[in-house]
Amino acid sequence: MSALRILVPIKRVIDYAVKPRVNKMQTGVETAGVKHSMNPFDELSVEEAVQIREKQRAPGGVEDICAISAGPPKAVDVLRTAMAMGADRGIHVELAEGEELEPLTVAKMLRVAVEQQKSNLVVLGKQSIDDDAGQTGQMLAGLLEWPQATQASKVEFGEGDSVTVTREVDGGVETIRARLPMVVTTDLRLNEPRYANLPNIMKAKRKKLDKTTLEKLGVENKRRLKVIKVTEPPPRQGGAKVEDVGGLVSRLKELGAL
């Protein structure tokens, strides 16, 4: 089996515990001064790549784990986190503050990165918790004409470059098999991401971090979707509390829910 060269795309997003606020101009969500961190599904991707190496799950071994992120200067923080978790190196595709890429552009950028890094396995999160699009992994697989396994909850490696993946689907799970090179997107049940400890955070500072730009990668940030407006969802008015079960049942009847 080929040695794995794993590419792990990661995204810096508003922390999952923060309730986002729409800005006054209704052009987007307030990001200034808001806590950001690595997209939670991307943590699963990094963890999976590191576990494949640590647990020697792939017969051909793991030759390289490279994390890549496109974003403003602060995206370096999430790349350092990935390296502290065990990625060997990072690539920062520098964007201007506030510049955003659509999933198709990210997929095109990753295709170039895959070719340059000679990756044979790309592990991505199933969606980013900001845009909730859930597209990049599938788009990348399509552009590369590689097989894809989305929403993975288990990844196993066999002889002859075969990869068996259990996927979370509506109503249960399904298992598929494909061959490297391939694209996998991670679901919640795949693993439990580790916390980077202080020695590893210190070590990560010495790991290699390359910087590049979309231009150098030959990718144009062409936007197909124009944001007309962003609004808060209509607020829900919490109703009054009831005292007992009788009150609950009769109130639900009044509301026509029972």
Next chain:
Amino acid sequence: MFSAVAQSLKGSHRLLSRGSVGRRNHLSRLLSTLAILEQHNGQLNHTSLGTFNAAKKLGGTIHGLVAGSNASVAAREAAKVEGIDTILAIDNEAYEKGLPEVFAHLLVANIKKGNYTHVISAHTTFGKNVMPRVSALLDVQQISDVTAINDEKTFVRPIYAGNAITTVESSDTIKILTIRGTAFAPEDIGKGSAVVSPGVDPKPQSTSEWLSEHLTKSDRPDLATATKVVSGGRGLRSKEDFDAIMFPLADALGAAVGASRAAVDSGYADNSLQVGQTGKVVAPQLYLAVGISGAIQHLAGMKDSKVIAAINKDADAPIFQVADVGLHGDLFKVVPEMVEKIKQS
């Protein structure tokens, strides 16, 4: 030359209704939507008929597409939906499991042949898996999980776990959408008579292989489409308690059972029952949250429910801020009492 033009329009409603073109405005003449239907061994997945609902909001010609071992059987059923022109049926076992490597090529071939301006799939496991691959092959920026269609190029979708709603305008020549099922009700099977026609089958080679599936069996209503949902959270304490408390409640109400991520992660309930940003999105008439605190990721999956009720022992739980009716109490006492009350009434 005329025959070449006719050939390129073959199968399209535009040619069939040439006489009426003058009457229609040029937009509806140009609009043509391909709605992707899901099936399992010839059995049409009725919730995927929500794609027809969305297509009707766009106007123009509507075609459906269904592929798999016995796709024609499902196609004949879908053909009864009123207002649909053609159902493309591709009978080929290769497409039965919806493997994206083959299904994407199938869709691309049919989209190119039919010159569709819009392609719509449900935002299901299948749609999420296949449509972005199709979009990339066609060099289109897909619009995921659409909850409203303003016009033929302007669409509304939730972002940030439903904490913001964005309206976007697409400049792509083909608009590829996945739609949120709870926002577009399935069209009824009526007395329509769409033409069932064999679609293009490019017979692509699969680079992946389907091995097995393990689906949770349940006699209760399907979570995604149920009119009532009872959902349990961390407050249930164990799988035994979850089953003992939630199942009788669900059965008394005729409701589907859901769960919070905490309940699923703790092993109280199956993964497929998870309601939230990363699980199912539901919008039933009644959503009863039992022992669920109401984290934003959970609210993302249920806050469009008509009536939300909550039972929680923590009076300050965020769920009470969105619940129409809240009962502060111990679920282990309250829920069995509620089951009794419902049975009596």
